[in-house]
Amino acid sequence: xxxxxxxLSSPHMGGNEQKFVLEAFDSNWIAPLGPNVNGFENDxxxxxxxxxxxxxLSSGTAAIHLGLILLGVKAGDEVxxxxxxxxxxxxxxxxxGATPIFVDSEEETWNIxxxxxxxxxxxxxxKGNKPKVIVTVHLYGVPYKIDEVHAVANKYDxxxxxxxxxxxxxxxxxxxxGTFGEIGVLSFNGNKIITTSxxxxxxxxxxxxxxxxxxxxxxxxxxxxxYQHSEIGYNYRLSNICAGIGRGQMxxxxxxxxxxxxxxxxxxxxxKDISGVTVFTTVSEVYFANYWLSSILIDPKLTDxxxxxxxxxxxxxxxxxxxxxxxxxxLQPIFEKYPYYGNKVAENLFEKGLCLPSGSNLTDVDxxxxxxxxxxLFKK
Numbered sequence: 611x612x613x614x615x616x617x618l619s620s621p622h623m624g625g626n627e628q629k630f631v632l633e634a635f636d637s638n639w640i641a642p643l644g645p646n647v648n649g650f651e652n653d654x655x656x657x658x659x660x661x662x663x664x665x666x667l668s669s670g671t672a673a674i675h676l677g678l679i680l681l682g683v684k685a686g687d688e689v690x691x692x693x694x695x696x697x698x699x700x701x702x703x704x705x706x707g708a709t710p711i712f713v714d715s716e717e718e719t720w721n722i723x724x725x726x727x728x729x730x731x732x733x734x735x736x737k738g739n740k741p742k743v744i745v746t747v748h749l750y751g752v753p754y755k756i757d758e759v760h761a762v763a764n765k766y767d768x769x770x771x772x773x774x775x776x777x778x779x780x781x782x783x784x785x786x787x788g789t790f791g792e793i794g795v796l797s798f799n800g801n802k803i804i805t806t807s808x809x810x811x812x813x814x815x816x817x818x819x820x821x822x823x824x825x826x827x828x829x830x831x832x833x834x835x836x837y838q839h840s841e842i843g844y845n846y847r848l849s850n851i852c853a854g855i856g857r858g859q860m861x862x863x864x865x866x867x868x869x870x871x872x873x874x875x876x877x878x879x880x881x882k883d884i885s886g887v888t889v890f891t892t893v894s895e896v897y898f899a900n901y902w903l904s905s906i907l908i909d910p911k912l913t914d915x916x917x918x919x920x921x922x923x924x925x926x927x928x929x930x931x932x933x934x935x936x937x938x939x940x941l942q943p944i945f946e947k948y949p950y951y952g953n954k955v956a957e958n959l960f961e962k963g964l965c966l967p968s969g970s971n972l973t974d975v976d977x978x979x980x981x982x983x984x985x986x987l988f989k990k
Contacts, residue, residue: 825843
């Protein structure tokens with residue numbers, strides 16, 4: 611008998627989502643505007659603090675695209691991007707005709723390496739192309755080295771677009787991720803901490819910048835009684851229905867984070883006596899991670915040849931989903947021709963790393979199945 615599949619990270623409803631969606635139907639707000647959109651934005655602003663301003667959009671990718679536009683990126687500009695990330699961090703750079711410059715990770719947070727970042731900036735300036743923006747990422751919900759990275763950015767007067775798609779609820783020194791960069795980005799895709807089925811948000815430091823983002827997101831309609839457009843626009847606004855799901859999800863956000871962190875603790879305990887396997891964990895208390903995905907590194911030299919793929923296939927045989935870490939962008943066919951700075955940290959992480967089931971809706975039965983599958987493999 612095939613057991614129910616254990617997913618890597620599946621949606622987890624809290625119960626009140628239908629109430630907000632029903633209100634949208636009852637009031638006939640079936641549009642990319644409405645009370646749920648406004649309410650969802652207010653909920654996020656209150657949660658994030660820092661007097662930030664949030665615009666709800668159709669995806670995190672849309673938020674990155676608009677963020678780059680707001681920061682002045684144009685065709686021919688260069689944009690630095692963390693190499694170890696999902697392709698959505700880099701694709702919008704190409705949308706604008708700009709050139710991505712990829713930078714390696716460091717081993718503690720797996721995020722952009724401040725040393726490699728500065729080396730990249732220095733070399734690009736020598737070549738006559740000072741980068742316009744730096745796209746930073748909080749990989750799997752673990753904050754990057756914010757003090758060090760921002761010190762480099764400030765030194766060379768380069769703005770930061772903070773990709774916090776995986777890090778809603780994570781924080782550094784008590785400040786929520788998504789509020790450090792000039793522009794911040796969130797994602798509410800179906801596999802994230804909370805979901806709107808599909809959706810995202812842009813975070814700005816001023817209302818003027820938020821309003822500008824929403825202008826672009828609603829087809830850049832000029833203030834006129836007729837449809838008039840003086841700038842290129844996009845259809846990027848979040849629907850009132852999806853925002854209703856988001857409002858219900860905000861009510862359970864902190865609980866979902868707590869449950870994800872308990873899954874991380876489960877893996878720490880599961881692998882504590884298995885030589886050659888390490889669980890990706892924050893390096894100090896100033897980093898608070900939501901542990902969107904719990905991840906491990908496997909050194910086959912210390913596990914009698916068991917590697918990342920061996921474990922992935924063993925879990926797959928038990929109908930348990932796991933997945934290798936993001937394949938670095940500089941190794942991707944679409945991006946391999948662009949400049950890369952660093953060593954092989956991201957490559958080594960990709961070769962040895964595996965993301966494990968991390969959903970906030972996993973049960974004790976699920977955890978037992980995972981535990982048995984892991985222990986049976988490593989006992990061999």
